[in-house]
Amino acid sequence: MSLELLGLGASSRVVYTLMLERPGLDLAGLQAALGIDEAELRAALDDLADLALVRWARPGAESDPPLLTDPDVALTAMITRRQVALAEQQAQVEQSRAAITELLALRSSAPAGSTAPDSERLLGVSAVRDRITDLARECQREIWSFSPGGPQSAANMSRSRPLNEETLDRGVRMRTVYLDSVRNDEASIEHARWLTERGAEVRTVPTLPLRMLVVDRELALVPLDENDSSAGALLVSGRGIVAALSALFVSVWKGAHPLGQRRARQPERPSEQEQQALRGWVQGDTDHLVARRLGVSERTVRRISDNLAERLGARSRFELAARAMEAGWLCADDLV
Structure with a gap:
């Protein structure tokens, strides 16, 4: 470690x-x-x-x-404190996400002609891509982004490279958070390495609250429909909501792991990805929803389930959840 x-x-x-x-x-x-x-x-x-x-x-x-x-005692106590702090940070992220999602839902559901003056509705993928190009070229200081969905498509990576290179060459600070699942995709890893070699910063987390782009902490781009990014996006400039989205990014960024950094974990404990899967199941999520949040296939989710069941000696999802609670892998807050 x-x-x-x-x-x-x-x-x-x-x-x-x-x-x-x-x-x-x-x-x-x-x-x-x-x-x-x-x-x-x-x-x-x-x-x-x-x-x-x-x-x-x-x-x-x-x-x-x-x-x-005693090093064993001291380091174990430090790890425990770190885990508690991360759990508190995750709770704050989820609370922020819920509040922000509610605000964005109110704006994105408004009729086309009644969009607030501090927001702009972009309908369709082409409109969103064109606006992202404009935002990147107008950016002065920094661009932050959440990129859920797991491994990136070859077309998206190829299409984004010229604009990313142009933006980084201007000295813009670029920070991107991907899902941990990209670490298993060589093409996505190669693209992330390409970004970091040019000065970008890349980190990963087990799950992300939404797809998002924050520009100079003055503008933020979020999807109109969290479940369908092709529907379009909402560009917001209101100081309050951009500040909230910026705070959400910073909170997630602090708990994310830099690409290339060796992941520290106790062998007897579940990985962060396994932990997120467990939380999803006890909250009633289907394998399909867990897979989408983790950015992996449903087959991978079933493999995670089988592996956890084998380690805990469980024969059903219900028994798996019960044994995970007994083992301290889940707590009461995970049930909410």
């Missing part, structure tokens, strides 16, 4: 690694071995103490040699 993922800065990681390798070093020994000044060393030790990875033998006795907390 990368210690950086647990919130350790560069100096703290170096200090902690040395203390693991050479326990018992006092402050002078640590400073001499690392070749850093006392202020930097103490700042690193303060960070490690805040994370309960080190402690002082006596309260307030920072001149004493720092002591290592």
Whole structure:
């Protein structure tokens, strides 16, 4: 597991690694071995103490040699805190998504002639593509996007490359979140690598709340129909709703995993994709809906189910859910 993922800065990681390798070093020994000044060393030790990875033998006795907390205990506690924080973040994302979806539904269902002045309805795929081209060329600072649907089609990837290259060459910061399922598609991975080599940032998550494009935090493009992106899109410029959509992106981005980063996971625990599938089933979702949210085939969803059932010794979906609750893989909040 990368210690950086647990919130350790560069100096703290170096200090902690040395203390693991050479326990018992006092402050002078640590400073001499690392070749850093006392202020930097103490700042690193303060960070490690805040994370309960080190402690002082006596309260307030920072001149004493720092002591290592049992690494297994400390790192397990850190992972647990991280999991709790991610669960809280996921709950906030879902709450934001529900509120935003309600607002967008009110706007997108309005008659064609009554669209609010801070929104623009785009009907059909061609109109949406043309508007995206205009937005990318007019963008000054940054473009953020959610790209659900799993592996990207060859046609879409090929069509988007010239515009993406032109946008990135202008110094626009581009951030994209895909579904984890793209990691199993070589063509999608190659396209994502192509983007990152040109300066874009790409991350993945198990599920995404909706398809979305945010431009300069001033405009946002979302589908008219969440279940049918070909119907068209709604371009909104109202400060309140764009701020909400921007906050939703930031929240998802913080919990997403950079492409190419090795995914840290405890072998006995379900993966994030498996966890999302379990949550969907206990909430009454069909395999078709779970597959669409994860961006995978229904066959893959059934394979996930079979694998989980085998690991938990379950013979039905009902029993699988019950055993997942017993194992701590699901909690009461997952049932809502």
